Amino acid sequence: MSTAIKPTKASASLTQTTNEAARRSLPQFLQARSGKMTRELLLSPGQHGLGMTPASLVADTTTTAVCGYCSTGCGLRLHVLDGEAVGLTPETNYPVNLGMACPKGWEALRVLESDDRARVPKVRRADGQMDSVSWDDALNLFTDRFKAIQAEHGNDSVAFLSTGQIPSEEMAFLGALAKFGMNIKHGDGNTRQCMATAVAAYKESFGFDAPPFTYDDFEQSDCLVFIGANPCIGHPILWERVLRNKNNPEIIVIDPRRTETAMSATEHLQLSPKSDLALLYSITHCLIEGGFVDQTFVEAHTDGFEALRSHVSRFDAETVAASSGISAEQIRRVAAKIGKGDAVSLWWTMGVNQSYEGTRTAQAIINIALITGNIGRPGTGANSITGQCNAMGSRLWSNTTNLFGHHKFENADDRSKVAEALQISVDTIPTEGSWSYDQIMEGIRAGEIKGLWIIATNPAHSWSNQEDARELLDQLDFLVVQDMYDSTETAHHADLILPAAAWGEKEGTFINSERRYGLLKKVRKAPGEALADFQIFRAIAHYWGVGEMFKQWTHPEAVFRIMQRASAGSPCDITGITGYEQIDRSGGVQWPWSAADAENCGDVDPPVQRRLFSDGEFCHPNGKARLIVDEITPPPEAPDAEYPTMLLTGRGTVSQWHTQTRTSKSPVLRKLYPNHSYIEIHPDDATTIGVANGDRVRVTSRRGSILVDAMITPTIRTGQAFMPMHYATTNQLTLSHFDPHSRQPSYKNSAVRIEKA
Template sequence: MLFGRNKKNPIKMADKGVVNWTYSTCGYCSTGCSIEIGTNAEGQPVASRGVGNADVNRGKLCLKGIFEYEVFEASGRASNPLIRDTIHKPYSPTNWDTALDKTASEIKRIQATYGRDSFAVVSTGQILTEEFYTLGKLVRGAIGTNNYDGNTTLCMASAVSGYKRSFGSDGPPGCYEDFEHTDCLIAWGSNLPEQHPIIYWRLKEALEKRKFPVIVVDPRVTIFAQFADIHLPITPGTDVVLQNALIHVILKEGLEDRDYINANTNGFEALAKEVENYDPTTAAKLCGIDEDTIRTVARLYAKAGSAMSIWTMGINQSTHGSDGVVGINNLNLVTGNIGKPGGTSLSITGQCNAMGTREWSSCSGLPGYRALEKPEDREEIGKFWGVDPEFFPKKRGLTETDIFPAIETGEIKGLWLVATNPMTSMANTPRIRKTLEKLEFLVVQDAYYDVETSQYAHIFLPAGIWAEKEGVFTNTERRVNLTRQVKQPYADSKSDMQIFNELAKRFENGNIIKFPEKPEDVFEEMKQLSKGRLCDISGMSHDLIEQQRGIQWPYTEAQATQDAKGTQRLYTKPATYCYPDGRAKLIPLPFINNNEVPDEQYPFWLNSGRLVEHWHTRSKTGKIGNNNKFSPIPFMEMSPDAAEDLGIKHQSYVRVTSRRGDAVVMVMLTHRVPKNMVFIPFHFFDCVNRLTLGLLDPHSRQPAFKQSAVAIEHVDQEFAAQLSKESRTY
């Protein structure tokens, strides 16, 4: 579902009285589409359109983007801060001073009573980068808790961990233009047409110019798999086995790039020894891909002039997620496919600014890819902010997925959630519900008061949405792009940065640290801190970013004076990786099968994922008619053969049960899933994440949303329909 501004797929819009178009960047996924919001004579947003001369989307928008203007006036926007003494009482409207005074006093009370780290903060991938930087300054420099993380742990932590382990730093090394140069592409656990439609269109455009093989690794027959030249329906959670087997074949047949390996890597001997255990015959029994196909794919990839791999949640959301990313990097390092046109390991990021939180939020460290573990980094940031470096912790605290168990054990007593909705997005939501009830104090900061998690909050802080403020996002290909303010925040809501700044004044260090009020001034601080770093943005400005329709970092002051474009690729020169010796690491990956697998009691794999119509927990798209009407209720894809065995018919209702809980959904019979698997979209409240296990990756702490076992039974349709409706009513 693409809408464009050229002859091939023109936008056809009714005249809505637009008198002004304002430049912005789409606030949904990580593609980073340049978008313009049209306002009428009264200043109300009435239309959206793609920006024709933008490098990313070239005028195209997907269904979500074309109707994004509707989120400004969507139902559920909060007019005022809300407050209550207990979650069992209704909210009362209040003013900002009362809400922020109460928030600050409760944070101080909890920290004074139980210790500094007894209060936790969980943010998002949805706010502007200047806001992430400001929040990090507030949490690390003023509040002082070490238990601070983002919901990006649920989607991108494995990619971050894998990049760091292989290359010495986070940061995707490739770009979308690599589609136009590659000779072979493997997509690991990625369904581009529904997850990232504009990136899929970029790939299709490249294929129209010249044909190259596309290989999709996915246990489900997705739209992308239907389009692929080769579909590998892998057994869930066994990607590392397949990666090791591909490298086994490449080394066995002498197809590796020895010159690249010798000049740019360490650890080849250990990797070669490990993959000896993964000959195609052995691997086929574990991963479900026949041995001849493994050999064919290995040869295609290794013999291509340039080959690239992309991936999303099918890799990341696994107990082997970080290893899966390292396995992709191993494959590309062994074949010399990093840092050249068409040769890369490109993680397709999830949220619109998940990259911004990785770079600047200080969740996992300090701004600009600095580490809490490094004394020199703590010293530098302490001096820049004007606080004692000893105030900073010496290592990273708990991730989001560890914060909730710490609430259960009483280690954490208070929590601040910023633009995230764990009552729908976390695994095993029945457990999350009980956990939230144990908190002494919960603050929810969101644009919509009806997000499910607000039911458990003591204070609700209403925030402006993406284009009710100004600042930047960073997309999948490291492109920093600008969002201009289209209109003032709704009613008495405030921008997230205003909320952070006002709260900072209520802490001692918050009156020592400078908290600029203008986004441009915050960006100037970030530029200074970025100089000489991998994520250097020192040559950028808001105006230049808009003029160029986004700039890829690193972009230095020298590049700006030369009127140069941003940097398309990282690691283009020999031995320039981020380890001290400049070499990447080849890491052996023994496979340990620790997934929950189907058995006699729970005989089906449960898979989950996105729909093109919706975004995350539907706090926005669930209220937009043209999005919601195509997918108004949850459903479950099921094989007709499995349904026949159980006496289940198309569009009947079933109860799906796991060891954690149950959910009621409507059945859609399809051959897109194998007989022993079902698929349920993750967007809906009280649905699939009532069932998921959420075992954690040991490196990234990211949950395994896609490897759970369930049982299925038919239920009375009228009862099921009523229950389904009641449990999902806002």
């Protein structure tokens, strides 16, 4: 029997009220005049998400919705007065955060009130200034320009860049509209920058992009291994779950910096940058040599063990100690701790993913879990912690890394299944996948991509080799930016800005790191004429002339039903979820939850915590997981005499988020981190350079040069430096180099020179 989460006051009735209000608004919305959609129709009741309008909320009540920042997916209790959320507190009954919230979550409502919210569509004039225009003019311009580009240069000359920040239903709409309705072959998401490596690794090792864990594993492990992960800062609520662990666990951290998480570890392996793959192979060798292999599990449930044994035999502790900066004794000691653990969980995030050999590093982590039998049981798993609030939704539903619902464009049966689920012609579905993000950017350089549609992401800040990326954006014939702010670095390059509603101003579902569908609710009106992305996609479908193809895509929960049909029979099957009301009532529902699962449970809601692979059955045709190894590759840009320092990048503080597009709007959050960009330098290097703490320094790479403050700290080793990724200047330095399997950028290995300014 599951432990159901009781709804807060009035929450069970809110979704029902929402859907009824949305359906009442549809006939008016679908009326067209002379083939155009008027402003009055666009701004019809319920238009800000076709969902929970403030008027549908009763006064003096609360409702629980999932947070819209990171992939943790916390439940926030929204306090509603006179139909509008006026405050929030962490939801004590939500199974993710159990009454906790980080500073970003506490400030989630405040950032909606910023003066630079995008309120009306804007078009760039010939002199570079932006003019406000009507939605009708904006949508006509959108369709006319993109269609003209396609007519002149071919359908593939227009592309889109999506996000991990909007609900699954909006991602599904965008991907289906672009790929099936607008004939846009190439589209990728900014999740390529954070999660592509984990996706590639899971697919190849397990046969499906399937994070196996549930957050309860943080509390059930007796040994937790964090590789390139700093949850104390990056995912503080998950770190709180670690602190609730009553097993007095071993906490092993593998990281070149002495991070906040490393300071709390029982073992910190402060390795040389990008020696992690060799180190993991050495630990694997020690596990095999020490007799810690679960032979029964390996023989029954994995392929490739003998090739793995042979490969890692070259990585003895003494050899790897010389290259990694970790003593042979510590390597053996850590291997023994992992081998002797009853419930060992291994966790990784961007320190692994954002690497030129990240996929193989992630698979080395997976290998360790598999050969020791640490999979499918409480407190175990090879577990990728996601970055953005709905990166998992992007992975499953956006038509970027996979065909809709984690199917394959190249597979005829998959195309037929998706076509039937969406009730469209199979001929509209491309027979091959998209270019990846970096290939789309290179397509601009080559003149093959002429038009680009960017939704809820900020590549002019976040893409590597930033100045080059900005120059590429300016080469486009037509750039559309669809965002909640019109002040982002990317918006400064736009020809057309479409104002979008934000978290709290629309509804849908997010999927967190543990595969949990959580409900996003509308508790405020979007400012000005801003529309939910869902409504913008509906309007574009109408103006493009494919409204009939999406006639069933009337509101987010209707799209959720379509997603359910497409998921049937797959490892991410969600056909057993009865709807938004069940997701709300249950404190979220983890996939898979099939119709068969629901039937077996009777009237009981899904169990709150569920793991994958408890039966030892994986998603490859033979039911076995694959043990995968590869050769070590050298860093693409090693330090040298001209650029002697290795620059690392990563998350800076709990209070910053990605490009600071939202967090910078909160005066509270701005007080919790340095407002000026800085670089961490070891005291010995600072002495050599001749700088003191707080001095201005010039940091130069082969891509550019910036001025930042020096932060002198022994948490970084000599010959290395660290800069938070959140500052606008950081990616002026980073190298455009990519993992060959995942196409994820390698942000954490750029050679730089640091001088006193």
